[in-house]
Each structure stands twice: as structure tokens, then as C-alpha cells.
Amino acid sequence: MALIELDRISKTYDLGLSQVAALRDVSMAIEPGEFVAIVGQSGSGKSTLMNIIGCLDVPTAGRYRLAGRDVSELGDDELADVRNLQIGFVFQSFQLLPRASALENVELPLIYRGVPGKQRRERAVEALRRVQLEGRMKHKPTELSGGQRQRVAIARALVTEPSLLLADEPTGNLDSRTGEEIMRLFLDLHAKGNTIVLVTHEPKLAARCPRAVRLVDGEVVADGRGREVAMSNVGASDEGDAGARRCSGGP
Amino acid sequence: MKRRRGVRLAGEVRDAIVQAARSIAAHKLRAALTMAGVAVGIMAVIVIFMVEAGMRTSFARQLSALGPNTLYVHRWAWGVDRSEWWKLRNRPPVGQLDHRALVAGARLPVAIAPIAGTEATVTFAETDLQHVDVRGTGEAFLDASGWQLKRGRFISDLDDELGTDVCVIGADVEDAFFKGQSALGQPIKVGPLARCTIVGTLARKGNAFGRSQDGVVILPLSSFLRSFGHKRGLTIAVVAPEGKVAETEDEVTAVMRAARRLGPGDPDNFSVNRQDKILSSFNQTMMTTNIVGILVGIITAVVAGIGIMNILLVSVKERTREIGVRRALGARRGSILLQFLSEAIMVALAGGAVGVALGAGAAGLIDLVSPMPATVDPAVVIGGILGSCLLGAVFGLWPALSAATLHPIEALRHE
Numbered sequence: 001m002a003l004i005e006l007d008r009i010s011k012t013y014d015l016g017l018s019q020v021a022a023l024r025d026v027s028m029a030i031e032p033g034e035f036v037a038i039v040g041q042s043g044s045g046k047s048t049l050m051n052i053i054g055c056l057d058v059p060t061a062g063r064y065r066l067a068g069r070d071v072s073e074l075g076d077d078e079l080a081d082v083r084n085l086q087i088g089f090v091f092q093s094f095q096l097l098p099r100a101s102a103l104e105n106v107e108l109p110l111i112y113r114g115v116p117g118k119q120r121r122e123r124a125v126e127a128l129r130r131v132q133l134e135g136r137m138k139h140k141p142t143e144l145s146g147g148q149r150q151r152v153a154i155a156r157a158l159v160t161e162p163s164l165l166l167a168d169e170p171t172g173n174l175d176s177r178t179g180e181e182i183m184r185l186f187l188d189l190h191a192k193g194n195t196i197v198l199v200t201h202e203p204k205l206a207a208r209c210p211r212a213v214r215l216v217d218g219e220v221v222a223d224g225r226g227r228e229v230a231m232s233n234v235g236a237s238d239e240g241d242a243g244a245r246r247c248s249g250g251p
Numbered sequence: 252m253k254r255r256r257g258v259r260l261a262g263e264v265r266d267a268i269v270q271a272a273r274s275i276a277a278h279k280l281r282a283a284l285t286m287a288g289v290a291v292g293i294m295a296v297i298v299i300f301m302v303e304a305g306m307r308t309s310f311a312r313q314l315s316a317l318g319p320n321t322l323y324v325h326r327w328a329w330g331v332d333r334s335e336w337w338k339l340r341n342r343p344p345v346g347q348l349d350h351r352a353l354v355a356g357a358r359l360p361v362a363i364a365p366i367a368g369t370e371a372t373v374t375f376a377e378t379d380l381q382h383v384d385v386r387g388t389g390e391a392f393l394d395a396s397g398w399q400l401k402r403g404r405f406i407s408d409l410d411d412e413l414g415t416d417v418c419v420i421g422a423d424v425e426d427a428f429f430k431g432q433s434a435l436g437q438p439i440k441v442g443p444l445a446r447c448t449i450v451g452t453l454a455r456k457g458n459a460f461g462r463s464q465d466g467v468v469i470l471p472l473s474s475f476l477r478s479f480g481h482k483r484g485l486t487i488a489v490v491a492p493e494g495k496v497a498e499t500e501d502e503v504t505a506v507m508r509a510a511r512r513l514g515p516g517d518p519d520n521f522s523v524n525r526q527d528k529i530l531s532s533f534n535q536t537m538m539t540t541n542i543v544g545i546l547v548g549i550i551t552a553v554v555a556g557i558g559i560m561n562i563l564l565v566s567v568k569e570r571t572r573e574i575g576v577r578r579a580l581g582a583r584r585g586s587i588l589l590q591f592l593s594e595a596i597m598v599a600l601a602g603g604a605v606g607v608a609l610g611a612g613a614a615g616l617i618d619l620v621s622p623m624p625a626t627v628d629p630a631v632v633i634g635g636i637l638g639s640c641l642l643g644a645v646f647g648l649w650p651a652l653s654a655a656t657l658h659p660i661e662a663l664r665h666e
Contacts, residue, residue: 056579056659077583084581095576095663099273111266112581114259156580 001068002029003163003195004053009062009072011048011218022048023059023218030197032163035190037198037206037226040215047168049215050199054087054166055079067163084112088157092169094149096141102128102152103137109160127159128152131185147178154185158194165189165196171205183208203230263586264593271594274566275601281562282598288558289602289642290609292551293635297610298617299544300631303537305623310533314526320496321395321526322503324349324487328522329529342520343511344484347472349521352510353487359499362490364391367475367483371442373468375428383424384467385441387475395488403435403451410471416447417474421467422455441468445478489523496525552638555602556646563595563650574654575662588655595647596640603639607632 011023022045030036040046051057052064055071058079064072071082083089088109096105106124115123128134131151141149150170157165167186171179183205190196190210198209206212207230214222214229222229275282326344328335350365357363367387373380386392390408393400403419410417418441425434434449441447447470456464476483491499500523507521567574574587610627617625 051660054579056663077585080578080581080583083579089579091576091663095572095579097270097573097576099270099277108266108577109580111262112259112577112583112586114255114257114262116258117262117265120262160581 002065003032003034003067004028004030004197005063005065006053007063007065009049009052009059009064011045011052011057012060021218023052025062026215026218026220027062028213028220028223030195032195033190033193034211035186035196035198035209037200037209037212037229038215039200039203039206039212039229041201044215045218046199046201046215048218050166050168050197053164053197054089055082080112084109084160086163088160088162088165090150090153090157090165090167090170092172094141094146094153094173096149096152096156098141101138101140102133102144102155105141105152106156106159109156113160123159124155127155130158131155145178146174147181150174150178150182151185154182154189158189163195165194166199167196168199169201170198171200171202206230263589267590267593268597270590271597274570274594275598281565282601285555285558285562285598286602286605289555289599289639290606292548292555293603293606293639294609294613295551296544296548296638297607297627297631297635298613299540299547301610301614301617301625301627302623303540303544304628305617305625306540307537308624308626310530314530319526320491320493322489322491322496322500323524324353324489324503324507325522325524326484329524329532339522344482345487345521346485349507349510350485350487353489353503353506356506356509357489357499357502359492359495359502360489361492362391362394362488364388364395364488365472366392366486366488367472367479368486369442369479369483371479373424373442374440375437378428380424380427380466382466383441384421384464385470385475385479386467387470387472387479389472391490392469392488395490398456399454401452401454402433403449405451406469406471411473414473414477415471416445417450417471418447419451419453419469420449421453421465421469423463423465424468425452439468441470442478445470445474447474500525552642555599556642559595559599559643559646560650562598563591563647564653566594567591567650567654570654571657571662571665574657575659575665578657578659578662584655587657588651591651591654592644592647595651596643599639599643599647600636603635603642606639607635610635 006026006028009023009026010021013020013022026049038046038049048057052059055066055074056079058074059072062072063070066082066086069082071079074082097108100108103121103124106127107120110120110123125134125137128137131154133148133151133155136144136148141152144152170186171182174182186196186198187208198205200206207227209226211224212222212226212229213220214232222232323329324345326342327339347365350363353360353363365388369385370382371385373383373385388406389411390406392398393405400419401422405419406417418439420434420439428434428439429437434452437449438446439449453465453467453469470478489499489503503523504519507523508519511520513520577587610631614625614627617623
């Protein structure tokens with residue numbers, strides 16, 4: 001059974017006078033253990049797709065099954081629980097709590113899962129060890145480098161043992177060397193069996209993923225081996241820019 | 252599953268408290284100003300209620316000086332409002348005839364003392380003491396009032412009969428003139444006319460209603476009337492035997508009506524007063540104070556609450572992205588609500604605690620420098636603490652709700 005099943009997903013934003021279709025009839029399936037890149041220009045709908053896959057938003061039309069459960073019509077609190085149990089988020093700008101230590105940041109999702117304090121601490125320490133940050137547990141985010149911050153964020157995403165690791169431009173705020181370090185960490189996690197969806201606008205990153213999906217104007221235009229889909233970018237870039245003007249979809 | 256929910260809530264509460272404390276610590280000045288608002292408000296309310304309690308205590312003390320078993324026969328009814336005053340103004344004053352009738356006719360009373368009073372200047376050896384409470388009465392006065400003799404003797408019925416120029420003085424008068432030396436046998440001038448010899452001194456009675464009761468000089472009634480005029484109305488203090496106040500009141504009323512030759516249909520043209528009548532009029536006055544206190548309380552609560560609302564709205568704005576992150580990690584709306592309510596309650600509680608402490612300090616100060624007794628009731632402390640919690644919760648609710656209902660995506664994108 002596929003972990004993620006998207007069946008003719010559409011998302012339309014109502015802007016009052018006009019309606020903007022951010023996603024149109026997107027269908028795809030992602031199996032457990034896959035490493036999939038979603039690529040596209042800004043405005044291609046990849047952020048909208050990521051929000052729906054991440055259960056931060058619900059589609060206007062279509063069905064989304066996550067681990068066999070239809071989550072396309074869940075209420076707000078139920079979606080929160082699904083996010084807590086199934087999904088680990090990694091954001092472009094790290095999104096760590098500035099006044100909490102690395103350890104406390106990693107513990108956070110476990111609080112919402114109701115894990116008792118001692119066990120929470122043990123699991124958070126273990127997650128930080130997996131990203132080689134066991135020596136920085138008491139540090140505040142401001143006392144860490146960009147790469148270290150992103151690794152804390154990855155540890156926070158991993159600590160709940162989620163079915164899916166969802167990364168949104170995880171190297172976007174890092175220099176190329178540190179970005180490479182983080183990409184290797186994802187490849188390593190994939191090798192250990194984690195399912196990862198990586199949202200990026202960089203064809204170079206997509207090329208290194210076993211599978212990539214290209215979005216243009218809210219539609220899937222290519223789905224296949226990462227390298228091949230990334231190469232298809234050259235011809236599609238004009239179309240992508242046109243999409244950027246038409247679709248709202250944020251940064 | 253139930254246990255897990257409990258663990259989750261405990262974890263969330265702990266996290267909320269830690270985060271709220273950090274948020275406050277990160278903006279110390281901002282938080283301190285808001286807390287100051289709450290503190291001043293809580294303090295104001297505590298002081299008002301404390302002053303009111305102090306007035307009650309001192310009033311009760313003064314009432315107990317009147318004695319629970321003592322009836323006061325007087326022209327006026329105590330505790331009547333102005334409109335009734337017009338109805339009573341044609342009553343004849345209570346005089347010595349009424350006193351004699353009561354002594355002769357009433358069998359139940361333990362003691363019957365006629366009391367006349369005025370205010371006058373008292374002079375001893377070229378020293379004036381102004382605004383002295385001067386009273387003319389008889390032997391029964393000691394039994395009918397809360398006074399105790401300290402030295403010498405009290406006025407006797409014989410003094411009254413003969414109109415001797417003797418007097419008994421209160422502790423303030425004694426202190427003002429004699430400062431440790433014996434007052435007995437010394438001559439003083441009371442008012443413009445009376446010259447009398449001190450035969451006794453009274454033990455200190457203390458303050459009632461913010462004013463000393465010990466600035467008093469007591470003369471025999473006849474001497475008093477001779478010096479201050481015969482037409483003065485009297486108050487006749489009647490001490491009822493324990494447990495027979497109502498019967499005594501009936502008897503006194505009957506004797507008075509007979510003495511004044513009132514027909515069966517005539518209304519009483521005198522009043523038999525008891526301390527509880529004063530109490531009811533006092534309670535009416537205190538109600539006004541109460542309303543003022545409650546109004547001040549509401550106003551300060553609103554002002555302080557707006558401060559809390561403001562600081563919380565700023566906090567929500569600053570932490571919008573954090574809200575988004577928490578929601579992405581699985582926080583429900585209730586968790587976010589809890590977090591910001593905790594912050595509001597914590598600020599309010601800290602302010603409230605300071606306010607209670609300031610209020611208690613003010614109470615100590617008032618107790619020390621003013622004649623009014625002021626104590627802080629534990630109920631006031633608990634009320635202040637709980638009240639400030641409530642304040643935080645009420646005024647924090649809207650900002651907290653606005654945080655909780657933010658869409659996670661909007662919150663995450665917030666710059």
C-alpha cells in the first residue's frame with residue numbers, strides 16, 4: 001500500500017474577484033521508503049502541494065490518503081494530530097524556537113504526543129545523536145551555525161519516528177558546502193529507510209533524488225527518475241515563469 | 252489513551268509556563284509596566300476594602316461601647332433619614348421629668364442614667380484644651396457606659412442632688428494638664444462658667460471612628476445644666492438585664508407614654524434607640540462605600556486588563572511564526588490557546604502578587620500612622636490573587652483566541 005495517495009487533487013484560492021487554481025488534478029502515489037523531490041519554479045504550486053501533503057491544508061477537490069487514511073476532509077484538530085503522528089517537517093528557515101535549547105526544540109513534538117518527560121528527553125537526545133549534535137544539546141539556536149540549526153530541525157522532525165519526512169527548501173538558507181552536508185544527511189536517512197519528500201526549486205538537488213516530480217502551473221508535467229526530470233527543466237523554464245505570474249502560492 | 256492525554260496536558264502546561272516565563276523575561280520592561288498596572292489596580296481595591304473593614308471594626312468597637320443591653324431614650328430616632336426628621340421635629344425634648352418617671356415606674360432596668368452633653372473648652376492653670384466632650388450625668392452612668400474609673404471616685408447621686416462642683420476627667424484631659432502628676436483635687440474651668448474640682452479620673456478607652464473618646468469631662472447633671480442651660484434635651488441610658496432587652500424596651504415605652512399622657516391612638520413622641528439601629532444606618536452608609544469600591548475596582552481592572560491585552564497582542568504578533576511551527580508539529584488550537592493564556596495569567600498574577608504585597612504594606616502603614624485599625628484579611632489576599640488570575644484569563648482570552656485560530660500556513664509565512 002502506498003504511503004501517500006493523491007487522487008485528482010485541486011486547490012483553488014478565492015481572491016474575491018477572481019479564483020486562482022494553485023493545483024489542478026494532481027495525482028500521484030508515493031511508496032514507503034521513497035525519496036521524492038517536488039520541483040518547480042516559484043508559483044508552480046509546489047508549496048501548495050507540500051502544505052496539502054503535510055496536512056497543513058486541505059484540498060478543494062480530490063482525495064488524499066495518508067497511510068491508508070483519508071485526510072482530505074479532516075477538521076483542524078484532527079489534522080494537527082495527523083501531523084504530529086505521521087509527519088516530520090523541515091523548513092527552509094529552520095523555524096526553531098529562539099529561546100529554547102536544541103534539546104527542548106527537539107522535545108517539542110513529543111510534548112504534543114503526550115510522551116512522559118524522561119522518555120521525551122531520552123528520545124530527543126537519541127535524535128540529536130543521529131544528526132551528530134549530541135555535543136550541542138544545551139545550546140540556543142543563536143549559538144549554533146546555520147548547518148547545525150538545520151540539523152536540530154531535522155532531529156526535531158525525526159524524533160517522532162514519522163512515516164514521512166517533509167522538507168521545504170531545506171538548503172535554501174545555507175551556503176553550498178553546508179547545503180551539501182544537509183543533502184547528504186537526507187540521502188543517508190533515505191538509505192536507512194525513511195520516506196522523504198523534498199520540495200525545491202533547484203534542479204541540482206532534484207537530480208540527486210531517486211525520483212522527482214515537476215510541477216508547472218499547478219499541474220504535474222513530469223514524474224520519473226530524478227536526473228531525467230531535473231534535466232527536463234531546461235525546456236520548461238519559460239513556462240514556469242509564466243506560471244509564477246498567474247498563481248499565488250507564496251515564496 | 253486517557254493516561255496519555257493526561258501526560259500530554261501536563262507536558263503542555265509545563266511547556267506553556269516555561270515559554271511564558273521566557274517571553275516575559277525577554278521583555279522585562281514591557282512586562283514590568285503591565286504588571287505595574289495590575290499591581291496598582293489590585294492595591295487600590297485592597298486598600299478600599301481594607302479601609303472599609305477598618306471602619307466597620309472601629310464602628311463595631313464604638314457600638315460595643317454603647318453596650319448591647321443599653322437602650323437610649325431620646326427625642327430622635329437613630330438612623331433615620333432626613334425626610335423622617337421633619338416628622339419628628341415637633342416632639343418635645345426628653346428631660347428630667349422623663350428621667351424621674353422612668354426611675355419611679357420602670358422595674359426591669361439595672362441602671363438608668365440621664366445624659367446631657369456638649370462640647371466646650373476646658374482650662375487648667377492658663378492652659379486651654381479645646382473641643383472637649385463635656386457631659387452631665389448621674390451615678391448610674393458608669394454602669395450604663397463602657398467607662399472604667401481609674402482613680403478617685405465617680406459622680407454620685409448626692410453630687411447631682413446638691414449640684415456640687417466636682418468632675419471626673421478622661422485620660423486625654425488628664426494627660427494634657429497633669430502629665431503624670433495627680434489630678435485629684437485640682438480645680439479646672441469647664442466652659443465659660445463652671446469651675447469644678449477633679450474627684451476622679453477615667454481609664455483610657457481608646458479610639459472609635461478615628462477619634463479619641465478620652466477627651467471628656469463629666470459633671471453632675473444638675474451642675475452641667477446650671478452652667479450650660481436647663482433647656483438641653485437629655486438622652487436617658489437604660490441598661491436592661493441580660494436577655495431581657497425587648498421586655499425592658501416595652502416597659503420603658505409604656506412608662507414614657509404614661510408619663511407623657513399619650514392616648515392609645517397617639518404615636519410615640521420619643522424614641523427608644525438600640526445600637527442595632529445605628530448599625531443599620533451605618534450599613535447603608537457602608538453600602539455607598541462598597542459601591543464606590545466596586546466601581547474603582549472595575550475601572551482599575553479594565554485599565555489593567557487592557558494593558559494585558561496589549562502586551563499579549565504584541566507577544567502573539569512577535570511569535571506568529573512560532574505558532575505556525577507549533578501547529579505544524581502537532582499543537583492543536585487548544586494548545587496554542589493554553590500557551591498564551593498562561594502568559595496572560597502569569598503577567599497578571601505577578602502584578603497581582605505585587606499589588607497584594609503593596610496593599611498589605613499600605614495596611615500596615617495606615618494601621619501605624621492613623622487611628623483607624625487596618626488589617627489584611629487572608630480572604631483579601633486570596634481574592635486578590637484569584638482576581639488577578641481571572642483578570643489575565645479574561646483579557647488574555649481574545650489575543651489567545653486570535654493566536655489559536657491563526658491558520659498554520661499563514662502563521663508559518665509570517666515575517
